[in-house]
Amino acid sequence: MRTLQVALAERSYPIHIGQGLLDTFPLAEQVRGNQVMIITNETIAPLYLDKLQSQFSQIQCDTLVLPDGEKYKTLATLESIFDALLEKRHSRTTTLIALGGGVVGDMVGFAAACYQRGVDFIQVPTTLLAQVDSSVGGKTAVNHPRGKNMIGAFHQPRLVLIDTDVLETLPTREVAAGYAEVVKYGLIRDPEFYDWLETNNPRLLSRDSELMAEAIYRSCENKAQVVADDETEQGNRALLNLGHTFGHAMETATGYSEWLHGEAVAAGMVMAVSMSARLGWLDEGLESRLMALLESWGLPVAVPKGMTAAQFMDLMALDKKVHNGQLRLVLMKALGDAVVTADYPAAALQETLEAFCGV
Amino acid sequence: MRTLQVALAERSYPIHIGQGLLDTFPLAEQVRGNQVMIITNETIAPLYLDKLQSQFSQIQCDTLVLPDGEKYKTLATLESIFDALLEKRHSRTTTLIALGGGVVGDMVGFAAACYQRGVDFIQVPTTLLAQVDSSVGGKTAVNHPRGKNMIGAFHQPRLVLIDTDVLETLPTREVAAGYAEVVKYGLIRDPEFYDWLETNNPRLLSRDSELMAEAIYRSCENKAQVVADDETEQGNRALLNLGHTFGHAMETATGYSEWLHGEAVAAGMVMAVSMSARLGWLDEGLESRLMALLESWGLPVAVPKGMTAAQFMDLMALDKKVHNGQLRLVLMKALGDAVVTADYPAAALQETLEAFCGV
Missing domain, CATH: 3.40.50.1970 (Rossmann fold)
Known part of the structure; x- marks a missing residue:
């Protein structure tokens, strides 16, 4: 233990x-x-x-x-x-x-x-x-x-x-959904862990129990550190929501029944990384690395069929990270370096949504 | 101000x-x-x-x-x-x-x-x-x-x-109901204030605005001190519940519609004072002084018709002050000196309930 x-x-x-x-x-x-x-x-x-x-x-x-x-x-x-x-x-x-x-x-x-x-x-x-x-x-x-x-x-x-x-x-689909949050910790604050996850992906996919325990331990360690620094989400705790604003919109749109939470987070993280790359904040290589990693677990990397950019905008306006009318998003400056910001051109969000929704 | x-x-x-x-x-x-x-x-x-x-x-x-x-x-x-x-x-x-x-x-x-x-x-x-x-x-x-x-x-x-x-x-009945809580502060921790309330009762009854403002100020002052010492009721904040355990039982029994909260508290305080006197903790004179003061405001000093001791016991068993099966009550050691205690003979509670219920 x-x-x-x-x-x-x-x-x-x-x-x-x-x-x-x-x-x-x-x-x-x-x-x-x-x-x-x-x-x-x-x-x-x-x-x-x-x-x-x-x-x-x-x-x-x-x-x-x-x-x-x-x-x-x-x-x-x-x-x-x-x-x-x-x-x-x-x-x-x-x-x-x-x-x-x-x-x-x-x-x-x-x-x-x-x-x-x-x-x-x-x-x-x-x-x-x-x-x-x-x-x-x-x-x-x-x-x-x-x-x-x-x-x-x-x-x-x-x-x-x-x-x-x-x-x-636990069904494979449930394990994969949880795995999306494991990957998240690497993305937002622990680049070494992200590399470790990529390197060991084959053994993790086969659910090697020792490696899974290590992945759980390091995830909890990251989470505990973030929570200890900011219990009530006045600041950096919001970084844990990478992909969640997009993800929640997808969950709400599909009535919380089609996708598991972690699946929505997976697709949402891809959207956040993609938008960060579009802003020029992030090397475009990360988006394809992330997609490959998530897809190897069978996780979705695209939005639910039929969702529109307008629907995203409407649902995201209710997100808890809206402050005085501004939608703050968790975006990436580098692997392991996420930020919470409302300081992005509205067009970049719109373009990202349109690219994913095809409308 | x-x-x-x-x-x-x-x-x-x-x-x-x-x-x-x-x-x-x-x-x-x-x-x-x-x-x-x-x-x-x-x-x-x-x-x-x-x-x-x-x-x-x-x-x-x-x-x-x-x-x-x-x-x-x-x-x-x-x-x-x-x-x-x-x-x-x-x-x-x-x-x-x-x-x-x-x-x-x-x-x-x-x-x-x-x-x-x-x-x-x-x-x-x-x-x-x-x-x-x-x-x-x-x-x-x-x-x-x-x-x-x-x-x-x-x-x-x-x-x-x-x-x-x-x-x-505010209707007279509502003012009186609030007044029960004013009296409470004197009883539990401010004997000087209790004496002041008795002395000035005629002018307070006529709602002299200056005196009412003073009564409100001193009540809030007492409350603020208690809350500052014990925000989440780990200890002395529970003293503010004088009369409330009995009172809540009466409110629940009457479906929250017959009596105002302050009216139930008034009758409940009389019961708590009466039980304290029965335990020999308190001069019996206070019970009649308190009854006279409350009755001058038209507040009830007896239990609702038809309520039984058994009904009280049943409803009080759900009180938030039950800890590991023991019912803690706010009782009085002297005017201005209340205690929260489970250390009383069960018979004293039973006798008090029977005296008030007549059954």
């Missing part, structure tokens, strides 16, 4: 990464009160719920199984979590445990942020995406029909438990 | 108190972005909305009028606020302005806590209750059918603007 620390003063917490931790890590010792509720979804429950629940035989342990999918990441599902907590009389000293991917983690984290104005929660991410990104850093949210993650809170977990064995049961 | 500061490091903010501030205070200067949404209810809108809105002619100023009443303090109403914000494309730099009583303030504050993971908000309280209590300190929430304020957040306003002139249009 390897352990990283997310350094946030009194809200600091560890990320434990290793094989078989769902069996071996003494999670019950980490709970402060005498109540827990494990919240998961119908896909994950048959795989890991019993195993996790068996750790809490000494205290009140309730479980809640949600429907699976981004389309259930809503205020209505959130309300069903509150209903269950109140029905089972969970107090302010309860601990919520999120067992699942990013959707479960984001919702359970937000429920923990709001229930009785804030209770403890623990992240047990079961997808690569959640392990390398969403479970670390305390961003929690639900979606609104008009935009992704529009309603949420910053609420840090007490700890993150990453069992790398769970990737064995 | 008098100004108090709530000392919370980078979240510090001023409370401005004075006559006619809705006309004279330059509120627009306090807004950081170029969007505001004023959220109020259908009772307050005809009285003050135009006046407030006219201050924001230079920037995007939207308004939202909610139905009036505690029964609308729900997740569903919260969702309607998010709908309006997204429809009008409010960004993360928007400012929400809560114009109304405690219900509006609690909901708008919670909406501000969650919208895009947190935006600015300003409290413009228009009831005595909101002016002396709920608008100060950053507690925000909505109710759940199973319990009051069960879903919420700590989110401090940027400032609180208290125009004491608004009390002139």
Whole structure:
């Protein structure tokens, strides 16, 4: 087991990464009160719920199984979590445990942020995406029909438990979607890691467990550093959103059902890199390197069929990175050097969108 | 105008108190972005909305009028606020302005806590209750059918603007309900203020404007000190809940419609004082002094007809002050000296409930 620390003063917490931790890590010792509720979804429950629940035989342990999918990441599902907590009389000293991917983690984290104005929660991410990104850093949210993650809170977990064995049961498409975020860390701040990913791509593609664990560790390390520097996204934390503004627009346009989040991010990163090259900020070679890497994982590098530039502009106007009417984008100055900026010619954005949409 | 500061490091903010501030205070200067949404209810809108809105002619100023009443303090109403914000494309730099009583303030504050993971908000309280209590300190929430304020957040306003002139249009019953919280500050931590309130009761009852302003100032001063010492209620902030555990049970039992919050708190404070006397912690004389003071304002000092001790026990078991199964209560050791404790004989609670319920 390897352990990283997310350094946030009194809200600091560890990320434990290793094989078989769902069996071996003494999670019950980490709970402060005498109540827990494990919240998961119908896909994950048959795989890991019993195993996790068996750790809490000494205290009140309730479980809640949600429907699976981004389309259930809503205020209505959130309300069903509150209903269950109140029905089972969970107090302010309860601990919520999120067992699942990013959707479960984001919702359970937000429920923990709001229930009785804030209770403890623990992240047990079961997808690569959640392990390398969403479970670390305390961003929690639900979606609104008009935009992704529009309603949420910053609420840090007490700890993150990453069992790398769970990737064995994860569909290839899900692994690839998570991998898009792994690649992201290389692009925005860790060029050496990006090179390492390219060099080791064949073995990573075959899911070599040692190399995958290393990729997860280095991703979490990058994420933890960014979050420690800027917990509530006043500045550089926004760099983590490379490709996300384009990606969110694609997810919203396709109703959160056609593409996985990481797939939208993959295509969005290609758009951001392409726009950076168009601005003359970046060697054009990176766009084709990135496309080759993403395509080897089966990730999309083009926009969903039928989407128009006008539709992008409309959806991106609602992005959380709009400040006083200006759309800020994460763009690239070099491999490993991303910036958040609204200082670009509007034409460059328009041209990029038209090039990708063909309209 | 008098100004108090709530000392919370980078979240510090001023409370401005004075006559006619809705006309004279330059509120627009306090807004950081170029969007505001004023959220109020259908009772307050005809009285003050135009006046407030006219201050924001230079920037995007939207308004939202909610139905009036505690029964609308729900997740569903919260969702309607998010709908309006997204429809009008409010960004993360928007400012929400809560114009109304405690219900509006609690909901708008919670909406501000969650919208895009947190935006600015300003409290413009228009009831005595909101002016002396709920608008100060950053507690925000909505109710759940199973319990009051069960879903919420700590989110401090940027400032609180208290125009004491608004009390002139406030129904007597509403003024009295707010007055219960004024009395509370004397009971829990300011015996000199309690004596002052008794001495000046005739002039306060006739709503002498100078004395009312003084009572509001001293209430806010007490509240600000408590909040500065314990923002997230890890300890002494819970003293502010004197009478509230009993009161919330009565509000829940009556569906949040029969009694105003302050009325439930009044009866709840009498119960807490009575139980403290029963425990021998407190001179029995205070209970009759308190009852006389509250009754002079027309406030209830008994429980709603038909409520049983069993019903109280059941509803109080869901209180946020239950820790690991133990119900902590705010009780009194002397006038001006309250404690939060679970260290009392269960029989004393049972006997107190039976004495009040007659069953």
